[in-house]
């Protein structure tokens with residue numbers, strides 16, 4: 419049984435501050451998101467009109483405002499976030515001093531009014547409320563995640579259709595013909611797919627990076643696109659260490675290796691995965707530093723990580739450089755000779771982000787000039803064979819993109835995607851919308 423609350427707050431009347439506030443909310447710190455969920459909040463969305471903010475929050479039976487306040491008070495990252503947010507927010511007129519979000523009174527409730535008319539049958543059968551959800555995954559979810567996703571849609575009364583390991587795009591295009599909702603992984607969602615799905619209202623990328631979805635095309639068709647941020651980040655972060663250890667131990671071929679302890683890891687972009695990498699690095703006794711122009715230094719510092727003010731500095735200081743940049747028009751090919759040539763001669767670059775953020779020609783040149791430079795990547799570069807031939811023993815590549823391919827990550831991301839679809843249709847919840 420869930421309870422819904424509506425709260426309001428004001429922002430400072432300054433367009434630059436409002437833009438900054440919204441930018442922070444595109445990537446809320448993982449600790450803050452975790453603390454919200456821990457308190458029993460199952461969905462939360464903030465809407466803005468000019469300087470007024472309205473928050474819709476749905477909570478389970480474990481929630482109370484006092485319990486949430488206690489969680490917040492005990493968490494230094496949440497405290498740092500709240501302090502930062504206060505730069506942008508201001509109390510509502512008449513709010514008690516020191517208080518932020520104010521609870522609003524409910525003055526109208528549709529279900530409490532006259533009963534709804536009975537649903538009309540659709541042409542072709544099924545009730546007006548029945549939904550068809552297609553899960554199209556060329557790389558299938560683990561079985562346990564498949565049954566969890568199926569259960570969520572069954573409970574909601576939706577039809578769920580699966581298209582796994584497809585090799586022909588035509589099958590995918592055919593499968594979405596009557597889809598109201600679509601779940602994908604790295605499967606491409608382009609205008610052709612969207613045009614083949616005239617009933618489609620929502621597509622959820624079960625994962626972090628949504629570079630596989632044509633957001634412009636989705637928006638133009640009124641289709642909501644979402645991702646499931648943070649859900650598979652631990653799996654990706656663990657793979658970073660698998661790649662680093664494989665390279666440090668020289669492929670476990672019987673040759674002497676080196677240890678991670680005491681080395682510096684530079685985290686390039688500090689989102690959910692970057693923060694997990696930092697946490698695991700601590701366990702290995704590594705020093706961690708990070709560069710991310712979109713994340714406040716205080717947030718990085720709160721994790722015991724040294725925030726750096728430039729990528730150049732990060733590449734100069736690090737023994738291991740771990741890439742966590744999203745693939746955007748600004749980041750494609752952005753890690754090239756100019757950055758990599760500043761790295762230590764024995765540095766190791768690990769790429770579990772996207773192959774395209776690395777300029778392969780620049781990397782190859784750096785690896786030719788520095789015999790100690792190593793490269794590990796989830797998903798081989800386009801010129802993988804050339805890398806392996808030119809730099810034997812100095813590269814390691816996964817056979818397929820494997821970062822998120824664990825049962826746990828599939829359960830987290832797959833079930834979150836299914837819940838987000840049900841939340842969207844049943845309650846209009848668009849919390850993780852990215853378009």
Ligand code: 3PG
Pocket residue numbers: 557603604605624625626627628650819820821822823
């Ligand atoms: C992501 O962006 O979440 C990861 O790259 C995982 O991608 P996958 O679902 O294709 O494994």
